[in-house]
Amino acid sequence: MDFITILGLTAATITTASFLPQVIKTLKTRQTKDLSLGMYLAMVVGFSLWLIYGLLVKDIPIISANAIGTTLALIILVLKIKHG
Amino acid sequence: MDFITILGLTAATITTASFLPQVIKTLKTRQTKDLSLGMYLAMVVGFSLWLIYGLLVKDIPIISANAIGTTLALIILVLKIKHG
Numbered sequence: 001m002d003f004i005t006i007l008g009l010t011a012a013t014i015t016t017a018s019f020l021p022q023v024i025k026t027l028k029t030r031q032t033k034d035l036s037l038g039m040y041l042a043m044v045v046g047f048s049l050w051l052i053y054g055l056l057v058k059d060i061p062i063i064s065a066n067a068i069g070t071t072l073a074l075i076i077l078v079l080k081i082k083h084g
Numbered sequence: 085m086d087f088i089t090i091l092g093l094t095a096a097t098i099t100t101a102s103f104l105p106q107v108i109k110t111l112k113t114r115q116t117k118d119l120s121l122g123m124y125l126a127m128v129v130g131f132s133l134w135l136i137y138g139l140l141v142k143d144i145p146i147i148s149a150n151a152i153g154t155t156l157a158l159i160i161l162v163l164k165i166k167h168g
Binding site: 004007008010011012013014015017018019020021022024025026029031032033034035036037038039040042043045046047049050052053056057 | 088091092094095096097098099101102103104105106108109110113115116117118119120121122123124126127129130131133134136137140141
């Protein structure tokens with residue numbers, strides 16, 4: 001694998017995984033007042049479209065990154081709707 | 085432009101723009117207690133790597149989406165560090 005491919009995969013992994021600390025924090029504190037509902041609504045829609053795109057072009061990195069991204073953003077969205 | 089390309093561009097636009105409602109909310113309220121520092125640190129690093137990747141492969145959509153993404157995530161990160 002060349003340097004540029006490794007760089008792209010690293011970037012994809014970090015941006016997707018970056019939702020994890022927010023999921024963990026929000027599951028612990030159950031405090032969501034400062035989180036933007038609009039952000040997580042848009043993020044779930046955007047990740048889902050990326051996932052459909054990945055399935056259509058049959059690209060495993062895009063499918064896996066966005067399946068994880070959709071799940072993490074959806075958890076935060078559900079917590080935001082639940083806790084306000 | 086074919087359907088799949090339009091779908092990918094729509095997905096990229098929505099996921100990048102989704103940070104905007106959080107930026108607006110946080111600039112208004114100055115409340116960042118519920119935001120995860122780790123999320124925005126990782127997001128700025130990840131978006132920056134995507135930006136470098138886009139510059140190396142000379143892909144205008146990747147460059148523009150991640151230049152905007154880096155800026156928006158950086159604004160939230162700076163507000164989080166400032167307001168705690």
